[in-house]
Amino acid sequence: MPAIEVRTPQRNYAALVARGVLDELPRHLPRGHGRVFVVSTADVWRHQGERLARALDGVDHAVLHLPGGEEQKRLAPLEALAERMVHLGGDRSSIVVAFGGGVVNDMAGFLAAIFMRGIPVLQVPTTLLAQVDAAIGGKTGVNLVAGKNLIGSFHQPLAVLVDPSLLATLPEREYRAGLFEVIKYGVIRSPEMFEILRSARARVFAQDPEVVDGLIADSVRIKAEVVSADERESGLRRILNYGHTFGHALEAETGYARLLHGEAVGFGMNAAAFLAEQLGLIPAQTAEVMIETVLAYGPIPRLAELDAGRLVSRLAHDKKTIQGHVHFVLPVRIGEVVVRSGVAEAEVRRAMERALAC
Ligand SMILES: NC(=O)c1ccc[n+]([C@@H]2O[C@H](COP(=O)([O-])OP(=O)(O)OC[C@H]3O[C@@H](n4cnc5c(N)ncnc54)[C@H](O)[C@@H]3O)[C@@H](O)[C@H]2O)c1
Numbered sequence: 105m106p107a108i109e110v111r112t113p114q115r116n117y118a119a120l121v122a123r124g125v126l127d128e129l130p131r132h133l134p135r136g137h138g139r140v141f142v143v144s145t146a147d148v149w150r151h152q153g154e155r156l157a158r159a160l161d162g163v164d165h166a167v168l169h170l171p172g173g174e175e176q177k178r179l180a181p182l183e184a185l186a187e188r189m190v191h192l193g194g195d196r197s198s199i200v201v202a203f204g205g206g207v208v209n210d211m212a213g214f215l216a217a218i219f220m221r222g223i224p225v226l227q228v229p230t231t232l233l234a235q236v237d238a239a240i241g242g243k244t245g246v247n248l249v250a251g252k253n254l255i256g257s258f259h260q261p262l263a264v265l266v267d268p269s270l271l272a273t274l275p276e277r278e279y280r281a282g283l284f285e286v287i288k289y290g291v292i293r294s295p296e297m298f299e300i301l302r303s304a305r306a307r308v309f310a311q312d313p314e315v316v317d318g319l320i321a322d323s324v325r326i327k328a329e330v331v332s333a334d335e336r337e338s339g340l341r342r343i344l345n346y347g348h349t350f351g352h353a354l355e356a357e358t359g360y361a362r363l364l365h366g367e368a369v370g371f372g373m374n375a376a377a378f379l380a381e382q383l384g385l386i387p388a389q390t391a392e393v394m395i396e397t398v399l400a401y402g403p404i405p406r407l408a409e410l411d412a413g414r415l416v417s418r419l420a421h422d423k424k425t426i427q428g429h430v431h432f433v434l435p436v437r438i439g440e441v442v443v444r445s446g447v448a449e450a451e452v453r454r455a456m457e458r459a460l461a462c
Pocket of ligand 1: 116145147148151167172173174177184205206207209210231232234237238239240241242244270271272274275278365390
């Protein structure tokens with residue numbers, strides 16, 4: 105079983121990728137632990153709860169539900185859950201098991217970070233996006249009205265259990281949205297992954313374990329490598345934002361309602377490929393291959409009526425804009441990106457227009 109090490113100043117831990125790893129969950133609980141609080145949503149629990157409950161047979165635990173959904177990724181439900189935990193005998197020896205998609209991973213991780221000033225969390229992601237991204241790296245938090253993920257903390261898990269068999273019940277659109285993040289890893293770090301995504305599309309869509317499990321493990325490995333080199337995103341970790349700078353602007357412009365996060369990243373990768381081509385970083389043919397690949401994993405909802413100018417002005421408000429400078433992660437070839445700031449606004453606008461027209 106691929107055991108991928110994540111090394112951070114806070115703690116070192118393993119991300120384990122294997123079908124059936126969920127069933128071994130109790131092995132990853134620390135000796136002498138107190139009550140286990142499984143934090144999930146009614147939706148995830150309906151699809152996959154039985155398996156987790158079976159794995160926890162004989163372990164003292166309680167299952168708590170968050171409302172689920174990006175619009176409910178707020179502080180208030182965490183306060184209510186913390187009250188419940190105290191009521192149910194939670195203390196400093198308690199453990200949180202975050203069982204769900206990225207929303208649950210972020211919220212339950214943050215709950216663990218602040219409950220009694222911090223208790224351990226075990227991440228068990230159930231969406232593709234969470235398996236290859238959100239559950240690894242220790243970023244936790246919730247949204248404010250003012251913007252996404254504006255309160256939170258770094259709280260590294262005890263371990264991340266990535267069980268690709270959990271994806272069998274995932275709605276197809278959610279699965280596709282996660283695949284855009286997998287494409288991202290190919291573009292930023294792995295021509296081999298990118299090639300598999302191009303040549304084995306039907307097998308990827310069919311969730312063929314021979315292809316998909318390898319892609320998930322490779323994605324986890326890349327995320328782990330990058331996070332291990334740069335936990336707090338001062339340097340290398342920025343490359344993980346490939347497609348995200350544009351994507352965040354699009355999500356904000358559409359009120360976080362029309363697109364899934366991964367779809368917005370797909371749009372963002374197209375805009376980044378166009379921009380890189382305009383700036384002479386990649387030839388037109390490479391940009392074309394990148395865009396063609398993203399579109400082959402679509403559809404991304406139609407966006408043609410959106411105004412590129414408004415998206416450009418949103419870029420300045422991104423949380424990752426540093427002292428007014430927008431940093432763009434741009435490809436220089438398939439498998440390598442650079443970070444650029446000081447890009448002329450007209451070029452950014454043109455790249456947005458071209459991506460909106462795709
Ligand atoms: N912390 C990080 O580093 C990081 C990185 C990327 C994204 N994120 C966050 O992740 C969130 C998005 O995560 P997401 O895309 O997983 O969305 P999500 O958590 O909302 O899950 C998507 C949907 O899939 C359902 N679902 C989950 N697992 C299922 C399963 N196995 N079977 C059937 N249905 C299932 C959920 O109920 C939900 O309706 C965003 O809030 C984003 O900010 C965090």
